[in-house]
Structure formats: structure tokens, C-alpha cells
Amino acid sequence: MNPYIANTPEETKEMLNVIGVNSIDDLFVDIKPGLRPKSFDLPQGLSEYEVVRRVTDMGLKNNIQLVPFVGGGYYDHYIPSAVDALISRGEFYTAYTPYQPECAQGTLQSLFEFQSSICTLTEMDVANASLYDGGTALYEAMMMAIRITDRSKIIIDGGVSPIYRKILKTYTSHLHYEFIETPVVHGQASREEILKHLDEKTAAVIIQNPNFLGVIDDHADIIEKVHKVGALALSSVYPVSLGLLKTPGAMGADIVTGEGQSLGLPLNFGGPYLGFMATRKKYIRKMPGRIVGETLDTQGRRAFVNTLQAREQHIRREKATSNICTNVSLCAVQSAIYMSMLGKEGLKELAQLNLDKAEFMRQALEKIKGVQVKRSSPTFNEFAVVLPKDASLVIGEMIKKGFAAGFPLGRYYPGMEKYLLVAVTEKRTRQEILDYVKALEEVL
């Protein structure tokens, strides 16, 4: 029984008669016998109940009982129920790209509101309607900078997510770009190293705030120098932190990207996530991805449409600003709803709560003998601690005690094997933090 096919045998017969063939097989005559499947070895179908049960059982093989202190750019924030209830409306999630604006104003207006929220969050002029994720968004920003400057040298700070840096490298390995990675000093971007490489061939300098080590910075001084040589400053940001932190717009960044997962999306084992991108108004026509604009209908009423489509692949084909067709509209709507519910005061409060809990945890960890909390630079809700032994080993021991204790920086930063990156969100309670500290003491 296939509940997703409506045709009855009688209807099927009637339709075959209209078409003028005897059987459904006759509709596949263009597939010559030699092109038919060598095999099609698939299991028998199951009922809905059986599938749900089987997949639920597989889920039990995942361990989500651990108290999570892992971040690395992806955070365990609370999502109010209304967010999922709203994006579960079939009118949102079973629609497609708004090719016909008259019957897609819901998606279009929601995306316009998303763009607006991203603009005020980052203090940038214009934003697009989303990209796949924070990493691919940064890649698109880099390509955009290369197009704008017509240069091919990229300087990327070592504080930028190593995952993002790996993605950028993959996409550019077969192209002729010069790619320079500069180290972090005391957790922050090394001014000296960046300036050493910065010259009139530089297309972009890429920085991140807070960076992968959790450290916050004011990059305005770097950006000023970047502009002096005619290059662009690209900043990747963690949106929740912008409740308290100096914005990339205020620092003078030219293109801002980030991972929007923290704005109302579940962790989902890696996706779907939400890449966002914002820029200065003068670069809007160079920006990739769909952009929703406001206009008027024939009766003078406000209306929303996909605009500046001359940049896109379905018009420009090989000359497009990007090959992207689909973005992640539903995730953008999801975060637009989340941001609306969070509101102006809620955003500040949320960021403050994250900051306070992280600070409480840092203070508690500092009291453990042999544990060193890095204080050379300020942090937001994630920070590095140096352990007396290999962080990976400690994490393994902490798993046994019920904690996902953090991320071992040595995985991506050789020489930092004893560094543990710990993230604390508003969901962690005082008791969970104290239990963690106690467990860590026992493990060390």
C-alpha cells in the first residue's frame, strides 16, 4: 500500500487509454533494454509505524544524556516552542522558492524580515536571504571580495574556525589564489603578522569574532589598514554574541558572514544550518544568493519580490556570482521568528546570561590545582583552559562521568594538545557547572 499515490487501477487504465498505450511499461520505451538496471536490490517497504520505530531505535544508539559543554561554533541554546510550531506549518515548509511573488508573500516577507534583523544585528546595510552555512558563506564572501577587488591574495587569521579554513582550501585548491594563514597571539589576531603580508595584491583579510578560541577582539585597527591598501575586511561572527559585542559594522567590516544555528536552529548533527551574509550597500550587486526587496504592486500596495536576479545562475549561467540555486529559506524564516520572539531586550539578556555563566565556570575551574584558565584576552561564552594532561584523554574520562566536557583544541591546533575549549550557554545550570568542576577534579 502506497499512501502517496492516489491513482486506482481503474483510473490508471483510463489514463493509459487517453495516452493511447497499453501499459505503464510502454511509457518507458525510450529506455532501451540495454540501459535497464543490472539490479535494483532494495528492501521491501514498511509501514509508517515500523519505520518510525526502527529509526527511533537507531536513535537510542546515540548518547544525548551527556551534559554538553561543546561549542566550536555550534551551540546548545534554548528554542521556544512557537518557533518549531510556526515553521511546521505546511504553507511554509511545503512551498518552494518564491518564483511567483503573488502567491508567496508569506515566504518573501519573512525573508525580508530576516534580512532586516541580520542588518540591525551586524550593523550592516544589506543582507541576503541566506546561504548554506557559516563556512560556505565565508567562502562565498571570499569569492565576492576577489570579484570586487580583482585581486587574488587572501590573508586569513588563525582564529577563524579551522573547519571553515579547511572548506576554503578545498574550494580554492585548483584555482590560482594565494592563501596566507596568520597565527594568533595571546588568543587574538596577530597585527604584526597580518600587516607583514598585507599589500596591494591583497583581496581580503578574513577574521572572526569571537574567534575559534572563544576570544573577543576589536578589529577596527586591522580593518583600517586593510582599507588603506584597497582590500576588503571579511568578518565571521557568532550572532548571539552581538547582543553585547562591538559589531562588525562598527568595526568597519565590508562583508560579514556567520553561522545562524544559534538563532533558533537545533544542532541536528551538522545540518541544516544557516549561513548569513551582510555587506555595505555599494556591494549589493556583487553579493551572491537570493535577495528579497520591497516594491509596490499595481495598486500601490507594499509587495516583496526576489530582486537583483541578474546576479543569479538561472539568468547569468556561467557568469553568475555563485552557482547557488537553493539557499536555506526555511532556516532563515526559523531564525527570523526566533529573533522576533527574542526581541531587542531578550538578545542583550541572552548574551549577558551566556557571559555570566561562562565567567562563573571560569572562576570555578581556576580553583582546580593544575588547571590554567587563559585570561590574557577577554572571552564571551567559550574559553580555553590548559589542563595538566592531554585534553583528549580528559574528555574521554569526563564522558564516563556524564559530561561532554569540551573540544580538544589540539585536533586543529598542533601543539595545543592540553587545551580544552569549553562552551557554556544559558541552558547550563549552576549545579551542572559545579558537578562538572567536581568531576574534572576527580579526573585530573
Place this chain on the structure above:
Amino acid sequence: MSQSFGGWVAGYLGNPKFNVRILMKLIFEKSVKGRRGFGLPVSDVPVKAKIPSKYARANDAELPEVSELDAVRHYTRLSQKNFSIDTHFYPLGSCTMKYNPKFTEDLARIGSFMNLHPLLPQLAGGEKLTQGALEVMHHLEQLMCSMTGFDAFTLQPLAGAHGELTGIMLMAAYHKSKGNKKRYIIIPDSAHGTNPASAAIAGYETIPVASDKNGNMDLVKLKEVITDEVAGLMMTVPSTLGLFENNIDEIAKMIHAVDGIMYYDGANLNAVLGRCRPGDIGFDVMHINTHKTFTTPHGGGGPGAGPVGVNKKLEKFLPVSRVVKNSDGTFALSYDFPDSIGYIAPFYGNFALLLRAYGYILMLGKQGLIDTTNHAVLNANYIKERLKKYFKLAYDRICMHESVFSASQQADRGVHAIDIAKYLIDQGIHPPTVYFPLIVPEAIMIEPTESESKPVMDLFIDIMIEADRLTRESPESFKEFPKTMPITRPDEVKAARDVKTSYFLRV
């Protein structure tokens, strides 16, 4: 017209004042200082930290201040301004707007998957924490191999176009490893715009090849452009004209003769699943759009997922990480593939979409998937046969999952494909794809999918016939459509000229 699908939401426009005052507002315009949409926990730690002023934000972000009900009503009302599969017939050709089963939404919300942090398996011993998720991925890869005839899959690409780019990077890695000097990728002129765009981004120049009078690739013209510098050929099968290419085996031979790679754009896999496998018929690499063949929701334009399959020739270049099965039956992520092109996405793909696709495949099983293909093709041919007296068929032959008409006769009466599209909106139908493929003037591309019933299609056909009649009787009336929607036709020229893309700024 005795029957129609009905216009838009009845009563919505009943009170224009209310409509304009409340319903047309942006959420920012409903903001009232002091309102909150949800409450955060009161801090339970005895610490109040402060960001040093040098690093602190100067001006607040002006996010809307609304109550939970304000937000719920605002976005519920907005959703009602959309046409969707759940509410309307949506024969948008090439996009495969088939029904999205509700139980797959439940699968994606199983807590032990939904709340799983992607960095967990990268912790020492962390793979033990994610065995369920890794098993899903491993099994899904195997199922995809069985369905397509390929040897290996990566689930990482985050959408179809991302899969294309990944596939071409695999192609580039192959040629690099063999020391091949390649410059060109051949693409039929009927291809989706993403094909040439993906090829260009991967550093290749593209050569378009025309279709012949039957909609097949013109083999004479193809032969003319094949040289040793051809890296490969990208083909959508069946083509975007809804036609199965008769000469695939010959084309594959010609491309392989210059050590080129055959790329299968899986956009239309739903037309042939169970009836032929790309891996069996000469292709080396393909991507799958899960939102088409495996009915993951389109989401108003994403998120998608674009798994990529390859044969042995390309397997060692697949992105890392890859899921492997240990000898003890457990699963792990391996990064130990020295020829891999590297990371193309942060993690393991759009897992929540892959989980939906997995559930759908498990439920339908072998026969269910074949029946799905059969009825998708049956429905498309039924509409094609019944409408071809009224609208000119681009190619009058048996079609696959969709058919392409040309409104050229109607255009001669002054009514263009877009005008017919707008008429359909007023009849409660989401328009078919218009103006694509580019090689058919006034194209109207209709894909009913297997989900739709004969009565729904019959009503659609009646409405299309009525539209044709109207093009003869009062062509001028089309300019006014749609008139039952929240807006009439928007001024797209103004949108591109007086650019306003944020509530906070006019460019």
C-alpha cells in the same frame, strides 16, 4: 466555470482596512517597547560579568519587541499568503513538488538525533556517542548505491547545486591525478543554470551543445566539440525537456574515449528510479536532489541536500569525513583518505534532511519506489495528451515525469506564458514553471508528480483549456490577473532600481 480550486483564503480580504492596518505590516512595525516573546531563565550564578568597553556594542540591535501571540499570529498569517503543496496543486515543472509525508517530519524531530552535536564524534572515543546517526548515514549511502548503480556516496553536499560543484571538483581531482590537461565541460543547452555556473566556479570553461529536433543531444554537433581538452560532460537525464536521451550509450563512449568524465545531474532521477541506473549506463558521478526524488520538504527554497555518488574511478577523491563500518559492526568517521578533495561542508551533510529521505526510502521499499516512478510518468503523460490540442507541445513524443509546452500560439494573441501563470494563481493553482527551459519560447513546464489524483488533474486540465479559450475571447483580461491575492503584480523594475532590502535602510 462551474468549478475551481477556489481563490485565496476566503474572507482574508473581507475588511480592507484591517488588511492594511494589521496584516500588511512588518513585524518591526508591530513592535512595542517592553513587549517580550519569550522569557529566559533568571541567572542562577552569583556573577555579573562585563564586556570591556573597547569590545562592547554601542547601539542596541533593533529587533522587534512583540508578545508570543503577536509573533504566532504574524507568522501564521504570513504563512497563509503562500501557496504550498499542502494547500494547492503545485505542478512546478522540474521542481518535483510531490507530497511531503508527515511522518518524516517526526523522524527529523526525534530528540536523540535533533539534539546531537556534530563535534561529538570528533572527540576521543566520541564515535560511540553517535552510533545511531552514523548507522543511518552508512545505510543510506548503501541504499543510494543500490538505487543508482554507483560504488560509493558522500552525503555531505548541502544542496543539489553544491553536489554539482562537489562532483566537478571530483572530476578535476581525477584529471589532476592523471596529469590530464583539461579545460572544457560540455553542457546541453537545455541544462539548468546551475550546471554552467558550477563548472565555471570549479575553473572550467563550458561548451553548450544544441538539442536536435526531437529534443535529444545533437550527436553531430557533439562530435565537433569533443577534443582531448574536454574534462567531461554534464547531462540531466531525463533532460529538462522531460525526455529520455536516446543516445546515452554512444555519448558516454565518445566522452570516455578522451578520458572525460560523465556527470549525471540527478535533478530528474525521480522519472527513472527503478527503471535505469546512472551507474549502469555510462555515468561516472552524479548528485541527487533529495527534495525531488526523496521528497524532503522544499522549505520555501531550501534547505536541501545533494548526496554525490561515484564509481570506482572517482571514489578515492570523495570528501572527508567518510563513514566506515568497523569489523566489529560499529561505525566510525574516517579522515584517512590521502587523495580526498578535503572538506566541502563543515560536517556530514544536512543530516535532518537525510534522515527524512532515509525514512521515505525505507517506507516505500523496492516496489513502492518503482510505483512512484511509474505514476509520476503516467500522470505527466496524461496531462500532456489532454492538453496538446490546446497548447503547442515542444516535442510531441512520450515524456517522462514532466512535459514542456509552448504558449507560442497564445502569445500570438497577446497572452504570454507568464499571463497564463497569473491566471492560474486566481484559479487556486500554483503555476507550472514558465520560461524554462530557455530553448523553448514561452515555455510552460508541467510536472504533476505521482501524488496528484486524476480528479485534481482533470480540474487543472479544464482550467487550462478555459485559459486557452479566454486567450481567444478576451486576451486583454489577462493583464489584470491575479486579482484575488494579497497583492496584484509587483513592480519588479522598481524593486531593482529603488533597492530596499532591509526595514532599516533604503539603498
